[in-house]
Amino acid sequence: xxxxxxxxxxxxxxxxxxxxxxxxxxxxxxxxxxxxxxxxxxxxxxxxxxxxxxxxxxxxxxxxxxxxxxxxxxxxxxxxxxxxxxxxxxxxxxxxxxxxxxxxxxxxxxxxxxxxxxxxxxxxxxxxxxxxxxxxxxxxxxxxxxxxxxxxxxxxxxxxxxxxxxxxxxxxxxxxxxxxxxxxxxxxxxxxxxxxxxxxxxxxxxxxxxxxxxxxxxxxxxxxxxxxxxxxxxxxxxxxxxxxxxxxxxxxxxxxxxxxxxxxxxxxxxxxxxxxxxxxxxxxxxxxxxxxxxxxxxxxxxxxxxxxxxxxxxxxxxxxxxxxxxxxxxxxxxxxxxxxxxxxxxxxxxxxxxxxxxxxxxxxxxxxxxxxxxxxx
Amino acid sequence: xxxxxxxxxxxxxxxxxxxxxxxxxxxxxxxxxxxxxxxxxxxxxxxxxxxxxxxxxxxxxxxxxxxxxxxxxxxxxxxxxxxxxxxxxxxxxxxxxxxxxxxxxxxxxxxxxxxxxxxxxxxxxxxxxxxxxxxxxxxxxxxxxxxxxxxxxxxxxxxxxxxxxxxxxxxxxxxxxxxxxxxxxxxxxxxxxxxxxxxxxxxxxxxxxxxxxxxxxxxxxxxxxxxxxxxxxxxxxxxxxxxxxxxxxxxxxxxxxxxxxxxxxxxxxxxxxxxxxxxxxxxxxxxxxxxxxxxxxxxxxxxxxxxxxxxxxxxxxxxxxxxxxxxxxxxxxxxxxxxxxxxxxxxxxxxxxxxxxxxxxxxxxxxxxxxxxxxxx
Numbered sequence: 001x002x003x004x005x006x007x008x009x010x011x012x013x014x015x016x017x018x019x020x021x022x023x024x025x026x027x028x029x030x031x032x033x034x035x036x037x038x039x040x041x042x043x044x045x046x047x048x049x050x051x052x053x054x055x056x057x058x059x060x061x062x063x064x065x066x067x068x069x070x071x072x073x074x075x076x077x078x079x080x081x082x083x084x085x086x087x088x089x090x091x092x093x094x095x096x097x098x099x100x101x102x103x104x105x106x107x108x109x110x111x112x113x114x115x116x117x118x119x120x121x122x123x124x125x126x127x128x129x130x131x132x133x134x135x136x137x138x139x140x141x142x143x144x145x146x147x148x149x150x151x152x153x154x155x156x157x158x159x160x161x162x163x164x165x166x167x168x169x170x171x172x173x174x175x176x177x178x179x180x181x182x183x184x185x186x187x188x189x190x191x192x193x194x195x196x197x198x199x200x201x202x203x204x205x206x207x208x209x210x211x212x213x214x215x216x217x218x219x220x221x222x223x224x225x226x227x228x229x230x231x232x233x234x235x236x237x238x239x240x241x242x243x244x245x246x247x248x249x250x251x252x253x254x255x256x257x258x259x260x261x262x263x264x265x266x267x268x269x270x271x272x273x274x275x276x277x278x279x280x281x282x283x284x285x286x287x288x289x290x291x292x293x294x295x296x297x298x299x300x301x302x303x304x305x306x307x308x309x310x311x312x313x314x315x316x317x318x319x320x321x322x323x324x325x326x327x328x329x330x331x332x333x334x335x336x337x338x339x340x341x342x343x344x345x346x347x348x349x350x351x352x353x354x355x356x357x358x359x360x361x362x363x364x365x366x367x368x369x370x371x372x373x374x375x376x377x
Numbered sequence: 378x379x380x381x382x383x384x385x386x387x388x389x390x391x392x393x394x395x396x397x398x399x400x401x402x403x404x405x406x407x408x409x410x411x412x413x414x415x416x417x418x419x420x421x422x423x424x425x426x427x428x429x430x431x432x433x434x435x436x437x438x439x440x441x442x443x444x445x446x447x448x449x450x451x452x453x454x455x456x457x458x459x460x461x462x463x464x465x466x467x468x469x470x471x472x473x474x475x476x477x478x479x480x481x482x483x484x485x486x487x488x489x490x491x492x493x494x495x496x497x498x499x500x501x502x503x504x505x506x507x508x509x510x511x512x513x514x515x516x517x518x519x520x521x522x523x524x525x526x527x528x529x530x531x532x533x534x535x536x537x538x539x540x541x542x543x544x545x546x547x548x549x550x551x552x553x554x555x556x557x558x559x560x561x562x563x564x565x566x567x568x569x570x571x572x573x574x575x576x577x578x579x580x581x582x583x584x585x586x587x588x589x590x591x592x593x594x595x596x597x598x599x600x601x602x603x604x605x606x607x608x609x610x611x612x613x614x615x616x617x618x619x620x621x622x623x624x625x626x627x628x629x630x631x632x633x634x635x636x637x638x639x640x641x642x643x644x645x646x647x648x649x650x651x652x653x654x655x656x657x658x659x660x661x662x663x664x665x666x667x668x669x670x671x672x673x674x675x676x677x678x679x680x681x682x683x684x685x686x687x688x689x690x691x692x693x694x695x696x697x698x699x700x701x702x703x704x705x706x707x708x709x710x711x712x713x714x715x716x717x718x719x720x721x722x723x724x725x726x727x728x729x730x731x732x733x734x735x736x737x738x739x740x741x742x743x744x745x746x747x748x749x750x751x752x753x754x
Contacts, residue, residue, distance in 0.1 A: 004416065004420050011413045011416065014409045018402060018405055018409065019433065020437075022399075022454070025395060025398060026441075026446055026450065026451065029392065029396075030446050032388055032392050036389070036392075056396065059396075060396050063397060064404075067404035068404065068407075069403055069404050069407050070461060073403065073457065073458070080454055202660070202661065202662035202663075204662075204664065213662075214659075241659055251656060251657050252660075254650065254652055254657065255660075255665040255669070258643075258646075259643075259665070259668050262639070264707070264723060265700070265707050266700070268707065268722060269699070269700045269703050270729075271725070271726050273696065277729070277730065279628060280628050283593060283620065283629075283632075284579065284591075285579035286579075286590075291671065292737065296733050296734045296738070297740075299723070299734040300727070300730075300734035300738035303719075306723065307716050307719050310711060311711055311719075317712050320711075321708060323704075324704045324705050324708070326642060326649065327697075327700075327701045327704070328698070328701050330642050334688055334697075337688065342684050343684055347680055350677070352647075353677075356655075356658065357675075363674075364670050364674040367667070369460070370744060370747045
């Protein structure tokens with residue numbers, strides 16, 4: 001072993017020793033945060049405490065700068081630790097906002113999203129029952145005495161399922177989790193006389209908890225009666241965003257229907273052009289890899305899910321046609337070499353994005369760093 | 378203060394104490410990795426050591442599991458620390474692969490990308506000179522005796538600049554950094570008789586170093602003569618991806634031209650539809666926020682940069698028209714309610730993506746977690 005090799009080995013041993021201490025320290029931290037979770041759960045305090053988080057981070061940023069290391073480094077590490085500690089605190093259970101509620105029924109409670117809420121309600125001490133397709137002969141028993149009924153079935157079944165719910169207890173809250181809101185809300189108000197609220201959880205079924213996640217709430221009837229339900233979601237860490245069903249559906253047609261469709265069309269285009277996907281991946285910079293991730297991820301999922309969303313409303317077809325024609329219109333600028341027109345359009349859209357453009361650019365940089373960190377080779 | 382408040386305060390003090398130890402430990406680690414960097418720089422060892430990285434991580438994952446904490450948690454933290462330590466090691470300078478090279482000239486060395494390479498060459502001990510627009514009267518002096526000349530100017534100036542380089546020393550390596558490769562390579566081979574290589578660094582100018590970044594290399598002439606230059610990039614941590622200029626340009630038209638154009642068209646569409654951007658952002662789930670980030674980030678940047686790329690080749694117009702017509706063709710399935718045709722197309726594209734679809738879905742999940750961590754409120 002040369003002298004250099006020896007020196008390097010010594011330094012690496014030192015790093016290993018530090019890393020080993022690091023693991024012990026993190027284990028110790030996890031022990032304490034679990035205790036915090038137990039304590040909070042006992043008295044029903046919310047787990048997510050943004051103010052405490054902000055103070056904790058700013059103290060350590062300051063200390064990091066004094067110690068001559070990067071403040072961003074310590075902030076990133078602490079945010080990662082806090083995410084982990086939320087998970088551990090989640091395990092301690094949650095406060096039950098309405099102990100009077102005798103029964104929560106989740107229709108489709110064995111589905112991915114349904115399962116998540118069955119688990120959360122159960123861990124908050126609510127009696128929960130599940131109603132699946134095969135349980136309909138038994139539905140009278142399951143639904144009797146229900147304080148909340150949530151419809152969490154695939155979008156194409158929602159209307160049919162709601163129409164069967166014409167015997168709910170008068171005071172029962174009726175809600176649904178569909179990704180469109182106008183039609184289900186209309187159907188729920190028609191079938192049920194009590195409190196009604198349309199919900200759209202804005203996250204996929206693979207979240208580990210509701211901390212910082214958004215649930216959109218579209219009022220149907222008697223908001224005072226279902227308020228406690230929204231509070232329960234907040235105890236789980238969710239942010240409630242109230243909006244009208246119409247506004248919700250318009251926004252979703254732009255971010256959900258339109259983007260999904262256009263991404264699918266792009267995948268189809270790549271295939272039809274005869275692109276070599278593995279070479280394309282190899283050649284991609286982090287930002288193009290991220291673009292490809294956003295396309296490819298769709299095709300690992302259920303085509304029925306996406307076609308249900310895209311086929312849900314014929315109005316969307318007209319809006320998407322407008323996109324295609326705008327696309328062709330802008331292409332004409334390129335074909336006629338009219339760079340000035342193109343740049344003018346670009347600047348107009350920049351103005352329209354306003355400060356979001358800059359915010360998004362900053363966030364995308366953080367995402368790119370993360371994407372590069374994920375690369376294993 | 379109630380008993381609960383008191384208990385909570387005690388636990389939070391404990392966390393603060395642990396976090397303070399954490400900062401000290403990270404400062405200590407940084408001290409050691411800086412020494413590693415100095416040592417490596419002295420003997421010219423590469424900073425990025427994938428094998429050592431893999432072993433280091435697997436050891437700590439094992440220890441984490443034994444300590445009852447998440448192995449992924451410690452891996453994420455260590456990857457973040459390693460990224461930081463690369464930065465510190467970068468500061469120690471790099472091995473010079475070819476000390477015989479008397480001069481490196483970067484044309485456009487004051488531009489964002491040019492600056493990065495001026496810095497890297499300088500820190501590796503090469504004499505570096507910059508040639509900017511105002512320096513052309515002086516170019517004979519600047520270029521005389523150059524061992525490497527790299528053209529790092531905006532795409533619309535590349536050809537004009539290359540055509541001026543008809544007096545380079547015969548043995549000089551001529552290279553460019555343009556994001557298209559066929560035309561510049563053709564021009565370089567015409568103007569210069571010595572070694573020629575077309576390069577495309579696949580990263581933005583805001584990277585902190587070249588670790589794990591890709592540089593595409595398209596051979597022009599005399600690869601043996603410019604091999605040391607590619608080795609130098611590798612010493613800086615870059616991965617070299619050799620490919621023909623034609624294949625490069627085809628791939629870039631798909632991932633760069635087409636995606637940029639379509640994203641710009643989508644931004645224009647959002648604006649023209651009269652969308653309320655702040656509400657759209659509020660209502661977005663992490664995945665839709667990520668979609669919006671990818672759109673908005675473009676509009677924080679230079680319109681000239683994007684229009685130069687999009688207007689660079691008329692062939693791209695035909696390809697993008699094909700996209701628009703495919704988009705309209707698929708919309709017809711939606712309009713005629715032909716879900717089966719849509720699902721069949723979707724499945725075909727899924728097959729074409731093959732295992733990448735699943736890989737991308739996994740990666741997108743990690744990105745979403747990161748996106749949610751970034752949310753400050």
